Amino acid sequence: MESISFKRNKYSIIMKKKIKKEYTNGELTIVWKPEMCIHAAICVQTLPRVYNPAAKPWITIGDANTEELKAQINKCPSSALSYFMNNEDYNVSESKSFETEIEVLPNGPLLVHGQLKVIDKDGNVDVKDNTTAFCRCGASNNKPYCNGAHINNNFRD
Numbered sequence: 001m002e003s004i005s006f007k008r009n010k011y012s013i014i015m016k017k018k019i020k021k022e023y024t025n026g027e028l029t030i031v032w033k034p035e036m037c038i039h040a041a042i043c044v045q046t047l048p049r050v051y052n053p054a055a056k057p058w059i060t061i062g063d064a065n066t067e068e069l070k071a072q073i074n075k076c077p078s079s080a081l082s083y084f085m086n087n088e089d090y091n092v093s094e095s096k097s098f099e100t101e102i103e104v105l106p107n108g109p110l111l112v113h114g115q116l117k118v119i120d121k122d123g124n125v126d127v128k129d130n131t132t133a134f135c136r137c138g139a140s141n142n143k144p145y146c147n148g149a150h151i152n153n154n155f156r157d
């Protein structure tokens with residue numbers, strides 16, 4: 001079950017268990033993994049008619065076209081939002097290049113833009129295809145990923 005609250009003029013979504021939800025417009029499907037969200041609120045700021053944390057469901061996919069949705073989702077710094085085209089297989093090919101760009105978010109996570117593989121301490125492989133946020137503050141309980149805990153811990157560089 002989820003609860004949504006507002007804190008310090010930012011949207012804060014507090015999750016009680018892992019959830020993966022999908023929203024489709026018939027052409028594209030948005031995949032939302034709230035446990036990955038770092039509460040940057042870029043989705044709410046760039047497409048407020050689609051993303052409204054005060055509404056249920058909080059994503060109204062029909063209020064934007066596919067290209068607008070893709071452009072916005074590609075800006076999600078945590079990859080909590082991703083998408084796949086319904087008429088394509090969603091596979092990250094082993095042959096794709098793994099070019100990356102690394103960005104330090106002030107007072108926040110390390111953002112890695114591009115395709116990468118993350119191998120966890122147990123050897124599990126997670127393939128990332130957009131932007132991935134890695135914890136720099138040490139407070140995340142979803143390491144190596146940022147989970148937004150830096151905000152409540154007032155992490156400062």
Ligand code: FES
Pocket residue numbers: 038108109110134135136137138139140145146147148149150151
């Ligand atoms: S940097 Fe975000 S939880 Fe650590």
